[in-house]
Structure formats: C-alpha cells, structure tokens
Amino acid sequence: MKTLLRRAAATALGTMLGVSLLVAAKSAPSGPRLALTEPGVIGRRPAAPVPKTPATTAPPPPSTTTSSTPAPTSSSTVTTAAPAPPPPPPTATTTRPTAPSTTATTRAPARPAPPKAPPVTTATTVRPTTAPPPPAAAPPPPTTATATTGPPPPTTVTTAAASATTTVDSPVFTASYGREAYGYVQVRLTFQGHQIIDAVALQTPNSHAKSVQINTRATPILRQEVLAAQSAQIDTVSGATATSEAYAQCIQAILDQVWK
Amino acid sequence: MRTASPPDRRPSDASERIPVTSPIAHLPQPRREGLVAAVVAVGAVAVLGFWWGDTASGALHSTADRLTAAGRITGLLGTYLVLVEVLLMSRLPWLDRLIGMDRLATWHRRNGEYCIWLLGAHTLFTIWGYAGADHTGLLHETALTLALPDMVTATVAFFALVAVGVLSARAVRRRVGYQTWYTVHLVTYLAIVASFAHVLSDGNDFVDHPLNRALWIAMYAVVAVLVLVHRVGRPVRNAWRHRLVVDRVVPEAPGVVSIYVTGRNLDDLAARPGQFLTWRFLTRRGWWQAHPFSLSAAPNGRYLRITVKASGDHTAELQRLRPGVRVLAEGPFGAFTADRRTRRRVLLVAGGIGIAPLRPLFETLPARPGDLTLLYRTSRPEDAVFGEELEAIARERGARVLYRHGSRHRPPDPFSPAALRSLLPDLVDHDVFLCGPPGMIESARDGLRAAGVPARQIHAEAFEL
Numbered sequence: 001m002k003t004l005l006r007r008a009a010a011t012a013l014g015t016m017l018g019v020s021l022l023v024a025a026k027s028a029p030s031g032p033r034l035a036l037t038e039p040g041v042i043g044r045r046p047a048a049p050v051p052k053t054p055a056t057t058a059p060p061p062p063s064t065t066t067s068s069t070p071a072p073t074s075s076s077t078v079t080t081a082a083p084a085p086p087p088p089p090p091t092a093t094t095t096r097p098t099a100p101s102t103t104a105t106t107r108a109p110a111r112p113a114p115p116k117a118p119p120v121t122t123a124t125t126v127r128p129t130t131a132p133p134p135p136a137a138a139p140p141p142p143t144t145a146t147a148t149t150g151p152p153p154p155t156t157v158t159t160a161a162a163s164a165t166t167t168v169d170s171p172v173f174t175a176s177y178g179r180e181a182y183g184y185v186q187v188r189l190t191f192q193g194h195q196i197i198d199a200v201a202l203q204t205p206n207s208h209a210k211s212v213q214i215n216t217r218a219t220p221i222l223r224q225e226v227l228a229a230q231s232a233q234i235d236t237v238s239g240a241t242a243t244s245e246a247y248a249q250c251i252q253a254i255l256d257q258v259w260k
Numbered sequence: 261m262r263t264a265s266p267p268d269r270r271p272s273d274a275s276e277r278i279p280v281t282s283p284i285a286h287l288p289q290p291r292r293e294g295l296v297a298a299v300v301a302v303g304a305v306a307v308l309g310f311w312w313g314d315t316a317s318g319a320l321h322s323t324a325d326r327l328t329a330a331g332r333i334t335g336l337l338g339t340y341l342v343l344v345e346v347l348l349m350s351r352l353p354w355l356d357r358l359i360g361m362d363r364l365a366t367w368h369r370r371n372g373e374y375c376i377w378l379l380g381a382h383t384l385f386t387i388w389g390y391a392g393a394d395h396t397g398l399l400h401e402t403a404l405t406l407a408l409p410d411m412v413t414a415t416v417a418f419f420a421l422v423a424v425g426v427l428s429a430r431a432v433r434r435r436v437g438y439q440t441w442y443t444v445h446l447v448t449y450l451a452i453v454a455s456f457a458h459v460l461s462d463g464n465d466f467v468d469h470p471l472n473r474a475l476w477i478a479m480y481a482v483v484a485v486l487v488l489v490h491r492v493g494r495p496v497r498n499a500w501r502h503r504l505v506v507d508r509v510v511p512e513a514p515g516v517v518s519i520y521v522t523g524r525n526l527d528d529l530a531a532r533p534g535q536f537l538t539w540r541f542l543t544r545r546g547w548w549q550a551h552p553f554s555l556s557a558a559p560n561g562r563y564l565r566i567t568v569k570a571s572g573d574h575t576a577e578l579q580r581l582r583p584g585v586r587v588l589a590e591g592p593f594g595a596f597t598a599d600r601r602t603r604r605r606v607l608l609v610a611g612g613i614g615i616a617p618l619r620p621l622f623e624t625l626p627a628r629p630g631d632l633t634l635l636y637r638t639s640r641p642e643d644a645v646f647g648e649e650l651e652a653i654a655r656e657r658g659a660r661v662l663y664r665h666g667s668r669h670r671p672p673d674p675f676s677p678a679a680l681r682s683l684l685p686d687l688v689d690h691d692v693f694l695c696g697p698p699g700m701i702e703s704a705r706d707g708l709r710a711a712g713v714p715a716r717q718i719h720a721e722a723f724e725l
Contacts, residue, residue: 027319
C-alpha cells in the first residue's frame with residue numbers, strides 16, 4: 001500500500017514537473033522574441049490608461065495603426081447616420097466633425113435626402129488614441145473614409161432619436177499566426193457617441209471548415225470583449241489567436257481613425 | 261516434442277551461462293522491462309514533439325495560455341498512452357516473450373490508471389484555460405467547448421474510459437464479476453475510436469498541419485493493424501488450423517481436473533513448457549469467456565493438457581466439461597520458460613495449482629541428476645496432484661520432489677531463509693521458478709532474497725492475470 005502511494009505520488013509529481021517545465025520553456029515573456037517569431041502579428045497591446053477627461057491637446061496625426069501588417073484591401077468606410085435635424089449641442093470641449101472633404105461614396109439608399117444633417121456626431125467625450133503614433137511603422141492609411149449623410153436606416157430610428165449612431169468599417173487585416181496566414185478579418189463598429197455599442201465581424205477566415213468553426217465560437221466572445229473594454233485591448237480567445245489579434249488590429253484601426 | 265537435451269552435454273561449470281536463443285531474452289527481467297519502457301518513453305517524447313513544434317517560443321502569454329498548453333500536453337500524452345495500453349494487451353508475441361503476460365497485465369493496470377488521470381487533467385486544463393481566455397466561468401466554457409466539432413463523442417469516450425477505470429479498481433472489480441468487467445473493457449475500443457476525431461478537428465497541433473495529421477493517423481493505423489492481427493486474425497486462423505476439441509476430462513484431486521484437448525497440427529502451436537494459452541470452451545454458458553490456463557504437460561503433438569482447480573463459477577463449470585466440446589485457444593503466451601534460466605541448478609517452487617506450468621518444466625528443463633528440485637506446497641496432502649507423474653519424472657531424471665503441507669498462516673514457514681537453506685545448502689547457486697497464488701509468491705520471494713538468492717535468479721508467475 002505504501003509503495004503504491006509512493007509510486008502514485010512520484011508519478012503525479014513527475015508529470016506536473018514535466019508539464020510545468022515544458023510550459024515554462026515556451027512561455028518566455030513577450031517582447032523582442034515575440035516580435036522575432038511572429039512578424040506581422042501584434043501582441044497584446046500595452047494597457048495604456050485611458051484618460052476619462054477629454055483631451056484638449058492636438059489630435060495625433062492620422063493613421064496611428066501600430067500594426068505593420070499591410071492591409072490587402074484597405075477599404076474603410078465611415079457611415080454616419082445622423083438623425084433629427086437639431087443635433088444635441090455638443091457637451092464636450094472638443095467635438096470633431098468627420099471630415100466631409102474625403103471622397104464620398106454614398107452608401108445610403110437613393111431616396112431623396114432629408115434636410116442635411118450636419119456631419120457632426122453628438123459626442124460627449126473624446127478620448128485620445130491609446131497608442132502613440134509610431135511614424136515609421138505606419139501602414140498605408142485607410143484610403144477612403146466615406147461620410148454619408150443619408151437618411152437613417154429604419155432600424156436605428158428609435159435610438160437615433162436620442163443620439164446619432166455611427167458605423168465604421170475597419171480595414172482588412174490578415175489573421176496570421178507564426179508563418180501561417182489563415183485569412184482576413186474585417187470588423188464594423190457601431191458607435192453611439194463615442195461609445196462602441198456593437199461590433200460585427202464582416203469577415204473572418206473561412207477557407208477551412210475548422211476556421212469557420214473556430215470563428216463562429218470566437219466572434220461573439222471578441223464582440224463582448226470589445227464592448228466591455230471599449231478599446232482594442234482585448235484578450236486573445238483561446239484557439240483563435242490569429243483571428244483575435246487581427247480583430248484587435250481592426251478595432252485599433254477604427255479607433256485610430258475615429259479619434260484622430 | 262520432448263526436448264530434454266542429454267544431460268552430458270550440459271556445461272559442467274556451475275557459473276557458466278546457459279546458451280539462449282535471443283540476447284535480449286536473456287537480460288534480467290528489470291533490464292528487459294527497462295528496454296520496453298524506454299521505447300515507450302521515446303514514443304511519448306515524439307508525441308510531445310507535435311506540441312513543441314507547433315508552439316512558438318514565447319507564445320504563451322497568460323495563465324490561460326499556459327493552462328491550455330498543459331491541457332494539450334496531457335491530452336497528447338494521455339491519448340498516446342491509451343494506445344500503449346491497448347498494445348500491452350494485444351498479445352504481441354515478442355512483447356510477451358520479452359516481459360511476460362503477467363507483468364504486462366500489471367503494466368496495463370498501472371498505465372490505465374495513469375491514462376485516466378492524464379485525460380482528466382487534459383479535460384480540466386483545457387476547459388480552465390479556455391475559460392480564462394474567454395473570461396467566462398468553467399460551466400459556461402464547458403458548454404462552449406462541447407459545441408466544438410466532435411467534442412460530444414470525445415466527452416462520451418472520456419466517461420466510458422473513466423467507467424472502465426472504476427470497474428477495474430480492485431475493490432469494484434471483485435464485486436461486478438468477470439462478465440461486466442470484460443464487456444465494459446471492450447467499450448474501450450469504441451471510446452478510442454470516438455475520441456480519435458476530436459484530436460484532428462480541434463487539436464491545435466493537428467488542424468492545418470498535414471504532416472502531424474498523417475503521423476497521428478499512421479500511429480493509430482499501426483495499433484489497429486497490430487490489434488486486428490493478434491487479437492482477431494491469429495485466433496481465427498488458429499481456430500481453423502487446429503480445430504481444438506475436448507478429448508477427456510480426468511479428475512486429479514478434490515475439485516481439480518485435467519482437461520485433455522486434441523486437434524490438428526498441434527506441433528505448429530510451438531508452445532514451450534511453462535507457457536499458457538487463453539481458453540474459450542464453446543459451451544452454452546461459458547463460450548463468451550476466455551481464461552488463461554497453463555499447459556500442465558509438455559507439448560507432445562498429441563494433446564494439450566490443462567489442469568483446472570474449481571475456484572470460481574467458470575472453473576467450477578469446467579469440472580463438468582464433456583468430451584467433444586469445441587475449444588478456441590489463443591496463444592501460447594508467457595515468458596515463464598527455460599529462457600529465463602541463468603544457472604545450472606534449478607529449484608521449482610509450486611503453490612497449490614501453481615504446479616501446472618512447473619510440471620512440464622520439471623519434465624523438460626535441461627538438468628543433470630541432482631541439479632533439479634521441486635518444492636510443492638499445498639494446504640492438505642490430498643490437494644497435491646500429479647503424484648505418480650512427478651515420481652516417475654523424478655526417478656527418470658534423478659531429480660527430487662519435496663512436499664510441504666500446511667496453512668500459509670501457521671508455522672512452520674517452509675519459505676523461511678533457514679528452512680530454504682537447510683533444504684538446499686547451495687541455494688544461492690540456483691535459479692528459482694515460482695508459481696502459485698500471489699501471497700505465496702511474495703513470501704517465497706522474500707524468503708529467497710533473505711537467504712541470499714539474487715533477484716535476477718528468481719522467476720515468478722502469479723496465476724492471476
């Protein structure tokens with residue numbers, strides 16, 4: 001009996017030790033090694049504190065995506081659904097209109113437009129981008145930022161009564177892990193003011209049935225994380241590392257664009 | 261096939277080793293076991309290589325990542341060892357010769373327990389790690405994980421394995437009976453098949469890794485082929501080739517019978533003295549169970565003989581077996597043969613019905629007059645079997661037969677070092693072959709070791725598989 005127990009204890013200890021050693025060997029802290037082994041994949045972003053007070057400093061230059069992954073198809077669309085003609089007065093110290101000067105491709109239906117709403121969203125606070133812009137690593141900025149001033153879609157009418165909702169599509173990022181690229185990720189965020197109220201994955205890797213499986217599971221979790229974090233600082237969903245990181249890149253790109 | 265060599269050809273130097281067939285077969289038992297264990301360990305390292313190669317250095321950022329990694333490691337190791345578990349019981353002839361079926365059964369039991377712990381850890385760590393990464397509770401994460409492909413079957417398989425483990429625990433095993441235990445054990449094969457898919461469809465080390473997938477599938481294929489060949493193909497071929505049939509049933513002692521089995525091509529069975537076969541007697545009530553019984557007569561090309569003591573339902577039934585009953589036999593198995601021998605002089609120690617495999621060894625082990633001794637221990641004098649046969653062999657070979665009677669728990673202890681030394685003054689220069697109930701083997705082994713017999717000269721076979 002004693003030898004039995006001793007053998008069981010030795011086996012258990014040996015296994016735990018072995019597993020721990022293996023895991024420890026692979027879990028060097030992220031840093032230079034991470035960058036070396038996983039080019040093109042952004043790691044966990046540093047948790048820069050997000051100031052609650054509005055920023056009064058000059059906005060950072062455009063396009064502050066920290067990723068070095070070039071977007072294969074960098075189509076970025078900003079759709080502003082601005083409702084009721086009298087926009088609520090901005091309460092924030094700085095509100096920035098979305099630039100109406102960009103090339104406009106109207107995504108709105110061909111209905112005659114109602115009285116043009118000012119392209120100003122009803123932001124109450126403006127948060128600065130969390131990441132300082134690394135100019136060297138800046139990827140090609142989103143080529144098109146489109147502001148439409150079409151009528152509000154029927155689905156957003158009720159919420160639109162209080163404040164505007166804005167949807168922004170991210171550029172497309174590559175979901176890759178190590179040397180493997182699994183596919184593309186593009187995310188559409190819906191803002192109410194400056195709050196992210198929805199995140200929809202417009203595309204996720206789908207070339208394999210397995211990828212579809214993974215992402216069917218991962219995207220709701222990622223969405224929840226974005227809504228909770230209100231930033232791109234989201235945790236990787238286990239088993240969906242590549243998608244998670246590309247998703248975070250998408251969010252970051254949108255936020256960079258909106259807050260610039 | 262009486263193969264006793266003429267005594268005058270034996271080497272006269274007592275320390276000289278007996279020539280053997282294979283160099284490995286003559287290594288001491290611990291060495292042979294170490295060799296096989298090393299092969300298993302190399303396989304385990306190779307399997308963990310799947311994980312190692314697929315995990316980038318520094319890829320484990322968080323506690324959740326590390327837990328998930330631990331889940332993968334234990335999962336890979338657990339599934340691999342389940343295959344080893346199957347192979348241990350697959351009746352591979354070379355494995356049997358190397359280690360012996362009784363030791364394989366011990367390994368099988370220990371490794372089986374270990375598998376279940378590993379797979380339990382795999383389940384726990386994986387769910388825990390996923391839950392950490394998804395910021396959700398274990399229960400919710402369990403539901404999420406079950407939604408992954410092939411996870412339902414894998415979960416069922418896991419619980420089936422746990423059930424097998426529980427039923428095989430000694431305390432439970434005694435109560436549930438052979439039939440339940442055996443049937444549930446067959447479920448293991450289904451469980452392995454059911455769990456196979458989730459590794460390939462959910463295992464991060466296999467999705468999108470064609471080479472890993474191919475290797476993994478090949479590993480399963482090899483095991484499947486070995487199992488089919490040795491557990492299905494060979495028995496079927498043997499059944500066809502030998503057409504075994506019960507010839508006669510002869511009472512030997514109260515509650516002990518010898519069953520003589522005849523058939524065709526018995527020489528091809530190549531059974532050696534000391535080996536056993538698993539026997540399936542095709543009677544209406546007993547056809548579904550196969551039990552191991554040692555051959556109690558040296559293979560002779562005319563009949564196979566086993567000697568069975570009524571100690572349970574099945575063995576009691578066998579006492580009433582009728583001539584003409586068809587028999588399926590698997591084997592022969594067992595490493596308890598002349599291969600184990602290292603010295604010129606030999607002591608055979610039989611406890612009760614453990615005489616069965618020793619009886620053919622007593623007849624055939626090459627030995628000069630005076631070199632061979634049989635110590636036969638029974639509870640009562642009338643329990644001893646083969647009295648005349650043993651006397652005849654002893655006379656012919658110049659060997660000794662010594663009977664000891666009495667209860668295991670009452671003195672005098674025939675296996676005390678003093679008793680053993682007075683029996684054979686040069687005891688330390690003997691090989692000792694032990695067969696009997698586990699308790700007797702333990703006490704005899706202890707006595708022999710205390711009397712100075714090196715462990716490598718003690719060869720034991722417990723008759724509980």
